[in-house]
Structure formats: structure tokens, C-alpha cells
Amino acid sequence: xxxxxxxxxxxxxxxxxxxxxxxxxxxxxxxxxxxxxxxxxxxxxxxxxxxxxxxxxxxxxxxxxxxxxxxxxxxxxxxxxxxxxxxxxxxxxxxxxxxxxxxxxxxxxxxxxxxxxx
Numbered sequence: 799x800x801x802x803x804x805x806x807x808x809x810x811x812x813x814x815x816x817x818x819x820x821x822x823x824x825x826x827x828x829x830x831x832x833x834x835x836x837x838x839x840x841x842x843x844x845x846x847x848x849x850x851x852x853x854x855x856x857x858x859x860x861x862x863x864x865x866x867x868x869x870x871x872x873x874x875x876x877x878x879x880x881x882x883x884x885x886x887x888x889x890x891x892x893x894x895x896x897x898x899x900x901x902x903x904x905x906x907x908x909x910x911x912x913x914x915x916x
Contacts, residue, residue, distance in 0.1 A: 856896035
């Protein structure tokens, strides 16, 4: 919904709050949905990710990923078949591909940062 378009269940317009699109994993060498623990590769320092370091593990369960047009909006990447944007943010707007509520200490830190610094 945050992006301009998505191909989930057909081509649809989103809210366009962030430039880019959402698409399904298409690599036949990986299992879809992407379910399990993967590492975050922090792209820039940001208050949402304070106390989170590159290599921290978060829990994922998804079949689609975003491809932002403005790479300055990317807060972290994750590798699953290819590198994809796993956390995006601009001003006070955030999108998190992993599930912070299932990501134990890392997820709690992200949620804490959202409440305290967001």
C-alpha cells in the first residue's frame, strides 16, 4: 500500500507514499514464501534502528518485497535469493518486511525505537 504499484493478485495502484513497486519473489531456487530467520544489513544509521547492528537476525514470512525508487529511503537490506529492501523509512513513515513481534530482542528494540524515537 505504501508504494506506487504492486503485482500482488494482479497489477494494482498503491497509495504512492513512497516511489517504487512491490513484486513477488520469482527465483525458482528459493522457497516462497520466505519464512524464517535472516540477517539485516543496515544501510544507514537511523533512529528506528538504534541498537540494531548489521548481521542481526529478524524473522520473516512473506512472498513479496518492495523495490524503492529512492535508495535514500532504504534503512536495511536482507539477502534471500537476491538482496532486497527489508526496512524502509522516510520522515515518520516506515515499512518493515520482517515481523518485529516475532523477532525477539531485535524486534523489541525496533518497536521500542518506534515508540520512543519515531
